[in-house]
Amino acid sequence: MTRSVPFDEIREQAEIPPLEIDFSSQRNQDYCEFVDEINPLHFDQDYARSLGYEDIVVAGIFTASLFPKVITDWLGIRAHIERMQVKFEAPAYLNEKVTYKGRVTKKAIEEGVKRLECEVWSENANGQRLALAAITLRFFEAE
Amino acid sequence: MNPDPELDDLKRAIDGSVSRMATKEVIVRAERIRSFCEIIGETNPVYFDLTEARRAGFERIPLPASYLLTLLTPLSHEFFTTGIGHLFGSLLRGIVHTSSVIEFLNPLYCDTPYGLKLECTELARKSGKMGEYLVGTFPHKVFDAQSRLMVIDRHVFFLRTT
Numbered sequence: 001m002t003r004s005v006p007f008d009e010i011r012e013q014a015e016i017p018p019l020e021i022d023f024s025s026q027r028n029q030d031y032c033e034f035v036d037e038i039n040p041l042h043f044d045q046d047y048a049r050s051l052g053y054e055d056i057v058v059a060g061i062f063t064a065s066l067f068p069k070v071i072t073d074w075l076g077i078r079a080h081i082e083r084m085q086v087k088f089e090a091p092a093y094l095n096e097k098v099t100y101k102g103r104v105t106k107k108a109i110e111e112g113v114k115r116l117e118c119e120v121w122s123e124n125a126n127g128q129r130l131a132l133a134a135i136t137l138r139f140f141e142a143e
Numbered sequence: 144m145n146p147d148p149e150l151d152d153l154k155r156a157i158d159g160s161v162s163r164m165a166t167k168e169v170i171v172r173a174e175r176i177r178s179f180c181e182i183i184g185e186t187n188p189v190y191f192d193l194t195e196a197r198r199a200g201f202e203r204i205p206l207p208a209s210y211l212l213t214l215l216t217p218l219s220h221e222f223f224t225t226g227i228g229h230l231f232g233s234l235l236r237g238i239v240h241t242s243s244v245i246e247f248l249n250p251l252y253c254d255t256p257y258g259l260k261l262e263c264t265e266l267a268r269k270s271g272k273m274g275e276y277l278v279g280t281f282p283h284k285v286f287d288a289q290s291r292l293m294v295i296d297r298h299v300f301f302l303r304t305t
Binding site for chain 2: 021027030031034036038039041051059060062064065066071072076077081082084085086087140
């Protein structure tokens with residue numbers, strides 16, 4: 001559930017609470033059905049291996065969907081995501097537990113607008129980074 | 144940069160296919176967001192309880208930022224099947240989404256009509272350890288009923304051709 005961290009208490013380089021997600025077969029199947037997935041890379045093991053991957057690759061749009069959640073779990077909806085840049089670096093495979101971690105890279109008030117820039121990344125159980133996101137947040141006026 | 148007439152022809156063909164793709168009209172219902180939230184483990188009631196949404200200052204249930212990439216999925220699916228599938232035939236051996244740059248210009252809400260539109264702005268050749276690729280930048284755009292741009296997501300795809 002959402003914690004309430006006031007803007008004034010946030011410091012640059014502060015760590016964002018991590019989020020762990022198990023991309024289990026069931027969760028992946030649920031998502032593939034939800035989006036009517038057509039790319040066999042995300043549900044056909046033989047196809048994935050024919051392309052040189054170790055196993056079924058969890059869709060990037062699925063794994064990247066958790067980046068905003070890392071932020072909203074931390075700050076709630078008081079912070080609006082203005083921009084998110086995601087770069088996928090390595091595949092997230094089926095049944096991997098992926099941990100999302102992050103830190104605040106910049107805090108600023110410009111013309112009365114409160115903004116945070118955060119770096120959030122995902123990594124597998126071996127500590128290999130899978131994707132990196134740069135996220136810019138704007139706090140609501142009422143904050 | 145060396146001339147590559149074949150790539151130029153392909154870019155023109157993709158542009159033609161993209162221009163023929165109609166704007167996809169979507170309305171996301173609250174039930175669908177509830178299902179999505181269950182899949183990703185989202186428990187914030189703002190995303191599935193209108194009373195909570197209004198208490199938080201929203202007139203309707205907002206679409207979670209997490210949902211944006213999923214919202215755009217039908218656009219990519221149409222693009223890679225009926226849109227440009229005929230341009231590649233069996234040559235297209237894999238599609239990999241390598242990056243996205245998303246700008247959330249305005250909030251999106253449930254039960255609200257939006258239009259989705261895709262473009263192709265860049266296409267280049269590249270080779271790597273897994274073979275030959277085409278690298279394309281494909282902005283996915285979300286418009287509201289007044290044609291205001293709400294969100295733009297610049298998807299980059301690797302299209303594996305060998």
